[in-house]
Amino acid sequence: MAQSHKKPPRKTLRPRKGDVAIDKAVYDAIRRAMLMGRLLPGTKLKEPALGRVLNVSRERVRKALHRLVHEGWLEAVPNRGTFVPALTIGEVREIYDVRTMLETAIVGRLCAELGTAAAQRLKAHVAEERQAVRTDDRVRLFGLSGEFHVLLAELCQNEQLTKLLRGLLTRSTMHFSLAAPERFQNCAGPHDHADIVKAILARDAKKAAKLMLDHLLGLVEMQSAWQPPPSPMRLEEAFRGIAAAKRPL
Amino acid sequence: MAQSHKKPPRKTLRPRKGDVAIDKAVYDAIRRAMLMGRLLPGTKLKEPALGRVLNVSRERVRKALHRLVHEGWLEAVPNRGTFVPALTIGEVREIYDVRTMLETAIVGRLCAELGTAAAQRLKAHVAEERQAVRTDDRVRLFGLSGEFHVLLAELCQNEQLTKLLRGLLTRSTMHFSLAAPERFQNCAGPHDHADIVKAILARDAKKAAKLMLDHLLGLVEMQSAWQPPPSPMRLEEAFRGIAAAKRPL
DNA sequence: TGAATCCAGAATGTGCACATTATTCTGCCA
DNA sequence: TGGCAGAATAATGTGCACATTCTGGATTCA
Structure with a gap:
């Protein structure tokens, strides 16, 4: 001192x-x-x-x-x-497996309780994706494809769920980004999303869950095909x- | 220099x-x-x-x-x-809501695919909980109650799922620990767990999911009653x- | 008397100087 | 020529010394 x-x-x-x-x-x-x-x-x-x-x-x-x-x-x-x-293919599959559990539950819940405002947002999002496809805006479609899944979580009005799903989404896309950056796309296309929204709006929980399951399985399949x-x-x-x-x- | x-x-x-x-x-x-x-x-x-x-x-x-x-x-x-x-009651409810989505899916999957080794582990765990109740070992029961839910995730053989659920579990018990440390218990009792295991072993997916849902709802109800x-x-x-x-x- | 202000004390934020550890390069030897 | 050992170099880990910001209390003025 x-x-x-x-x-x-x-x-x-x-x-x-x-x-x-x-x-x-x-x-x-x-x-x-x-x-x-x-x-x-x-x-x-x-x-x-x-x-x-x-x-x-x-x-x-x-x-x-x-x-x-x-x-x-x-x-x-x-x-x-x-x-x-x-990331190994196995880890990617695990992440998508968790997403399947969560997101099938999410669409099921949305079928049970869906306000008019929420329905409006869903329809608007699908329209945006369609527009992006029409103008062939790859970057925009990439962002929209990811945000679709986050939107579903948001409509459940559960902050924790939204945060969790956002983390899973970014982690599941990481491998894809690392593996095939030139093929920038989150989902196989907006077609699946439109079908899922249609099932939700029709309050067909079973069909919506099935569509979501197939959608995510398709994504895994697609990612598994790539090599770094x-x-x-x-x-x-x-x-x-x-x-x-x-x-x- | x-x-x-x-x-x-x-x-x-x-x-x-x-x-x-x-x-x-x-x-x-x-x-x-x-x-x-x-x-x-x-x-x-x-x-x-x-x-x-x-x-x-x-x-x-x-x-x-x-x-x-x-x-x-x-x-x-x-x-x-x-x-x-x-933590507000609302946040606790949200966490339990996410847990409900995941864990009902987990028990559903376990009903579909459950090996003999996994069934053995489930039965062993229930026996351990029963033993802890018999000897009135509160601390041990507290740990076992939490580990039960982690065990279900582990039996799905999905590392990501297990890690995620473990985080959710600790976070959901945090509020309870802060609110009522003297009432150390994770779940309402091993009785619910035993029933859930019984339904899983019987391959009754619908009943198992319903029991898990009620179990988690009961936990939320219990926690909501406490005040810090x-x-x-x-x-x-x-x-x-x-x-x-x-x-x- | 009450409220606003200012000042001392403590707590937080961050760049920096090391020690320790890993990596690479070079020379030597088999 | 290929492999190995040792040294030089670079990178990581961490305590420390500040600057900045916040807090609580005393003082002063209306």
Whole structure:
């Protein structure tokens, strides 16, 4: 305590108040890179390199990586680093199995209790998907296809359910994104979705559940057919156009 | 680079190799304190105090808190601190609603495909619960009651499902633990479990699902009746007997 | 007397400097 | 020429020293 207590060096220490925004930006950047298939399974995410590429400090990268690891997006090996996981077909099947359990129950419930507003939202969504198909807007259709399943959960008015299903959805699409990014699509097509909505609106619980089951089984089948391409990718290229912080921090 | 480069102070820096174990210990300690009802909803978990109590550095506490926050056990307010959440009855109902969707599907599947080994494990578990009731072993019954639901998931041979259900279970019991720690019990009693197992063994999917539904509804009903007691608690008392690291780090 | 303000104390957030550990490269030897 | 050992280099893990922000209480003024 009774030391010299010299003036600290303090070079460039300036923690602004907009801190959580930066954290989220880093997190989103890595997640987006994965979802866009820029990061091959087995890729090692080095903290210094990521910090350089994203223009943030290593601690920021570290925090984002920890979060992603815990969410199941990445795998961490102590004293080794953080890696992009190689999801096996079995794991993908398991995730889709859980989704089947949840989503068949969801459509069943929607058949039992469905307000006019909810029905309207369903019909509007199907119309949007049809429009996306007509204009051949692949990117938009990709987003809509995923949001359809989230919408079904939302209509149950259960926050926990929605959050859970959203996590399952992103995890189930991860393998697909990593495996075949050029074939950007979430579902086989909006046709299945339209049929499911029709069954729900007709209050046909049995048919709706069956359609949902077949739909998800079809997705698994489709994903199982793909193989991860063996072409590696540099980190700088992977994060090209995916900025976290414009100015250095 | 061309600076004086004096000898660094380095007082007591000794990062052992058993690091992840300490992290887990801190994490478990806080979680255990919550599960034992030692931490009332609204309690602020101060990092320095926790570090003192658990004999670990503040960074370790910080990491554990971050993880717990992300898992939904705690709530963090930026620049304010980390707090024990006050789960509303509505949220508890939502969690149980999700559990209902999953677990009715689980028992349905078990009725369809159930090996002899699985049937044996089910019967053994029911016997264990009955034994715990006979000897009036409350603590053991508490653990067994929770593990029953996890066991059902495990018998589906789906890792993802098991992990998910385990999370839901702990989260659904959290409110109960916080509200009424002295009434330590997971389920209304082993009687419901025995009936469910009987229906599964009889391959009666409809009855099994109905029994599970009623079982979970009963649990929600029971939890809704309780109110959180308004007696606060000091941090030192809360973590009495819940050690993270014996020796200072 | 009550409320607004300001100030001291503590708690949180974060960059940084190390120690430790893993990886790669290079030279040597079989 | 291929494999192996050791050193150099890079990456990860962690305590620490700050800056910033929040909180609680005392003081002052209407």
